[in-house]
Amino acid sequence: MFYDTKLEILDNTNFTPVMSMMVDVQPYRKSFSFEDGYILETTYRAFIPLESLWQSTCYVRISEDVFIILDMKDWSDYMELYLYRCKPDFGLEEEE
Secondary structure: OOOOEEEEEEOOOOOOEEEEEEEEEEEEEEEEEOOOOOEEEEEEEEEEEOOOOOOOOOEEEEOOEEEEEEEEEEOOOEEEEEEEEOOOOOOOOOOO
């Protein structure tokens, strides 16, 4: 694997980076269907080293894009994350 992409783990409340790591990111398509008729398409999957300190967070940033983690799988020496890209202004709305 090529750990050549910087991934930032984001804090769930204010979306600030709490940790960053180098990961392998690949284009990927997988659909997740929900009972109420919503279907989400993952667009990427990221492979992270298993020994990295992983926190139970749902959001990550790669470059300028914010992703929500729809699924995670543990393998022998790495973890696979299935990523769904959030809308471009996600987490940037100002509170009034």
